[in-house]
Amino acid sequence: MGTVKNKGNVREASCQEELTAMRDSIEILGGKWKLLIMRYLTNRTSESNHFKKIQRGINGISAKMLSKELKDLELNLMVTRTIQNTRPVTIDYAVTEYGKSIIPVTDMLVQWGLNHREKIKEDILV
Amino acid sequence: MGTVKNKGNVREASCQEELTAMRDSIEILGGKWKLLIMRYLTNRTSESNHFKKIQRGINGISAKMLSKELKDLELNLMVTRTIQNTRPVTIDYAVTEYGKSIIPVTDMLVQWGLNHREKIKEDILV
DNA sequence: GCTATTAGTTAACTACAGGTAACTGGTTAC
């Protein structure tokens, strides 16, 4: 470790760093819901997003999971949680400036998903 | 459904399509290993990648998981499996042309992971 | 008092992702 012997090792080392970086991303953003929640919130930065509204917007997510995932995202500084002075009380969730760094990731996943649908269609026809 | 009543609904509709697309992506590429395997293979398209070599290259993956994930990726047309005429037999795994469409996704995840490390460091120092 | 809204929490459960380790089967080299 530490000594770089040749080009092969340089490539090897940086590849391992890449894989480690991706492990981190997957650990933080992995699972069924986190990226969906982030996508939902980054699409609506102009409005206030309270708990029930988010739950209605993301098809199929339960209160328990939404609550848990929002906590995780808050811990990782991706979203903020603000209590609103409304009756009944609402809690506003918003993407942080840092959280917006996720946009390129979700953009790529959306594009890839759409593209994959097209690919599947083609494969069925041909 | 079908009738678009106003701009709000248009935005709503396309957002739901986006989320659906992302659900697809997450379903196909989700889990601890698939994206790591794809990253590993797309980084080495010039060489042949046999089973043991991949397992050695991706730290911590077991034969069972690698075997299972490669099968899944093959089913989704992301990689090909070719038996090599070597002694002992080796099996070559390669990313398909279509599989390369995943590169922008893994690129973004690698970048985000690296950036996140930096962010955490800063937060500790400040 | 009853119902509805908000934001969750809690318990009880299931299913599957994933880990560990032993094993098959074929080939080569010593």
Place this chain on the structure above:
DNA sequence: GTAACCAGTTACCTGTAGTTAACTAATAGC
């Protein structure tokens, strides 16, 4: 014959991601 390489498979187990449904607590309207 035995050790080492290849490519997996199989069985067993565990932890946790995720589901469902019931429940708390506060406020407002009828």
